[in-house]
Amino acid sequence: MKCTSTRRWILLALTDSLSARRNRKLNEHLEKCPACRTESRQARDLWEEIAHDETRDPGPTYWQSFASRVRRRIDAHDEAGAPVESLAVAARAGELWCRALAAAAVVLVVALALLDRPQEPPIFETDEILADVLQASELTDEILPAAFSVEDPLADLYEEFNHLSPKQVQRLWTWLEQEIDTSGLPHRRNDDEVS
Amino acid sequence: MTDPARMNENDEYWVARAQAGDSEAFEHLVRRHQRGVYAFCRRLTGSHDEADDIAQEAFVRAYRSMDRFRGESRFGTWLRQIALNLVRSRARRKRRFPLVSLDPDTLPSDAATGTAPGQPGGDLDPLRSRLLRATVCELPEKQRRTLVLKIYEEMTHAEVARLMGCTIGTVKANLFHALRRLRRQLGDRR
Numbered sequence: 307m308k309c310t311s312t313r314r315w316i317l318l319a320l321t322d323s324l325s326a327r328r329n330r331k332l333n334e335h336l337e338k339c340p341a342c343r344t345e346s347r348q349a350r351d352l353w354e355e356i357a358h359d360e361t362r363d364p365g366p367t368y369w370q371s372f373a374s375r376v377r378r379r380i381d382a383h384d385e386a387g388a389p390v391e392s393l394a395v396a397a398r399a400g401e402l403w404c405r406a407l408a409a410a411a412v413v414l415v416v417a418l419a420l421l422d423r424p425q426e427p428p429i430f431e432t433d434e435i436l437a438d439v440l441q442a443s444e445l446t447d448e449i450l451p452a453a454f455s456v457e458d459p460l461a462d463l464y465e466e467f468n469h470l471s472p473k474q475v476q477r478l479w480t481w482l483e484q485e486i487d488t489s490g491l492p493h494r495r496n497d498d499e500v501s
Numbered sequence: 502m503t504d505p506a507r508m509n510e511n512d513e514y515w516v517a518r519a520q521a522g523d524s525e526a527f528e529h530l531v532r533r534h535q536r537g538v539y540a541f542c543r544r545l546t547g548s549h550d551e552a553d554d555i556a557q558e559a560f561v562r563a564y565r566s567m568d569r570f571r572g573e574s575r576f577g578t579w580l581r582q583i584a585l586n587l588v589r590s591r592a593r594r595k596r597r598f599p600l601v602s603l604d605p606d607t608l609p610s611d612a613a614t615g616t617a618p619g620q621p622g623g624d625l626d627p628l629r630s631r632l633l634r635a636t637v638c639e640l641p642e643k644q645r646r647t648l649v650l651k652i653y654e655e656m657t658h659a660e661v662a663r664l665m666g667c668t669i670g671t672v673k674a675n676l677f678h679a680l681r682r683l684r685r686q687l688g689d690r691r
């Protein structure tokens with residue numbers, strides 16, 4: 307087992323995202339690799355540190371008046387909000403119908419697309435597919451957001467992965483390797499095998 | 502510490518009364534959940550002012566929709582779902598009309614909020630604590646929300662997935678990315 311995979315598995319294990327089998331393999335590696343053991347301990351310390359960092363309390367005066375401020379907001383809404391809302395609802399009825407029709411069209415298109423999807427059951431556990439994707443994302447999660455100016459495109463991609471057949475996973479994998487130039491990436495480390 | 506089961510049982514009692522139109526019962530629920538909902542919002546937004554506004558608004562929306570709460574989740578989880586929706590829609594609006602930056606260093610000072618520096622964080626060095634919070638605030642939105650739900654609200658992967666409206670795989674992926682980013686940016690404990 308490679309140390310680079312171990313580093314990923316350490317983080318997955320911390321969030322209970324590793325299968326029992328991989329957990330065992332991880333522990334076997336940790337037993338014989340001091341560098342990964344240190345990494346594991348530091349990651350665990352960080353996790354603990356984050357978990358025990360509490361938000362600042364705004365103080366007793368703040369809490370004493372909180373419920374009454376909520377009450378005032380409710381009353382303000384009651385006075386101003388309700389009639390306006392009902393008028394607006396009536397006025398927007400036509401618009402809502404148009405939207406409903408548009409939404410129905412979208413649902414139909416999506417349903418057709420789903421029917422078209424190959425029905426082969428995936429042979430990997432979600433964990434394992436995820437680990438493979440993570441390996442790919444090691445290369446892509448810093449480029450894709452910049453290229454497509456989206457927040458975390460992979461998060462949505464992972465959802466799709468749950469429905470992919472092994473063949474499709476392989477195709478995507480090949481695509482990633484072909485399409486993405488990894489030469490200039492700062493954190494594309496060489497895999498350092500444990501001796 | 503209050504027994505969570507007992508706490509929930511009591512929630513049911515107060516919720517039923519609030520649903521029957523007892524406004525004092527609703528105020529009781531507000532007082533009971535105000536700290537949790539505020540802390541949740543503050544972690545998501547990184548700002549006292551925003552957390553204050555969103556937490557209050559969440560209770561107002563809850564009040565208006567009390568009849569729609571069927572007890573399928575805990576009342577506290579339902580409140581967090583409402584708060585999370587508000588945080589999301591404001592974040593969307595902010596992306597379109599960027600006005601305020603999410604900089605935890607511009608939070609009201611400890612003196613202004615009535616606590617000694619670093620005091621509630623317990624044994625954490627206040628500077629380290631501030632850095633930690635700043636780094637969590639800078640995480641991409643989905644990663645930050647997932648991390649907050651998992652680590653501070655102590656939800657299971659399935660609960661987080663339900664609240665975020667995504668799959669368990671996505672929850673795991675977001676947690677992984679969040680943690681890896683924090684690990685890279687925060688390095689080792691001094």
Ligand SMILES: [Zn+2]
Nearest residue numbers: 309312339342
């Ligand atoms: Zn190693």
